[in-house]
Amino acid sequence: CQVEIGAAGAMGAGAVVEAAGGSARQAADAGAIMFQNAMGLVCDLVQAIVEIPCHTRNGSFASQAFICADMILGGYYNAVHIDDTVDAVYSSGKMLPLELRCTSLGGMAVTPSALSMQRKR
Template sequence: CKREGCTLVDYVAAHESADIFDYLAEVWAQMQQTIKNGLENEGVLPGTLKLARKASSYNIKAMQSAGSSRPMGMLFAAALATSEENAGGGRVTTAPTCGASGVVPAVMYFLKHDQGMTDHRLIRGLATAGLIGNVVKSNGSISGAEVGCQGELGTACAMAAGAATQVLGGTPLQIEYAAEMGFEHNLGLTCDPVCGYVQIPCIERNAFVAQKARECAIYALFSDGRHMVTFDDVVKTMMETGRDMQAKYRETSLGGLASVCLKRMKCNFNDNM
């Protein structure tokens, strides 16, 4: 892009079929529908954890808030909405996976409803998000079973941060910086779902990572885009970290929070008996 003087979106357009943006428009429509469904649905998610949905109440509280609490609450609610739809068997967009599907839609949704960005800009942002995700998928891994949650939510954070930076007028260098930070600051993140459900800690993680992606975009936009560690460096480091990670921290529900919470649940169950 630097050599040709083009944007990352130009690069995507040059290497994809002519209907890529029509496809991304469908993706964006589904992301918005999933969030809408998640914000309206209430009740308890399926499974033994009996976890209550929170997106609806978070959204109501966000709309009634002022100052910095309002945008943060909006972002949390949108991420929770998608993640809860995923946990409840609803239709979601893998971005890059189902378990990390709440981050990119939440950030794009926030940019539309809080920042007033147009669908056209957001769809072009999704082109860059997909490009970033494919760099990880092609040169690393997006599988929690292979490299832990750093490969899922770390990639989602990078995708959302890069896309947001572009939508907000960032340069390719600033976009790469935002994506690098989004990935870098999720290195080592384990995949330890309680009881094997993509609910605890997964749903909350999507909300916090969405906020982190927004912060990475803002941070990069304050800079001139120059930085020491490249996105490619972080992809390589993520793979090295994933290979060093014990299997029980890679989507087996045998280590980390999963093991602690399982022991506690078992004790509570026995006490109740």
């Protein structure tokens, strides 16, 4: 999730800045802080299906894209640039344990309620 949803949110934040007439630097900064918000987010899809908690995370990150764009357009200074942020996201993703990297072996996927759900496949 940190990469998939983080990257989508970052692109969304940059697009909002561009649509609002901001500069390319502001778009990159909005994308950077959006991606920083996704740092450490695990991939723990329930039943190995991209639905729970993926849909709600995507929805909440879409709204965060607007918030990050507004922050940058409002004068917030981002100290960690997008290139460094992407490197940090990649590095932290490699540090996540196997159970939290799209395997459905940890996190939300192994909660009692998730395990008791009727199989969707």
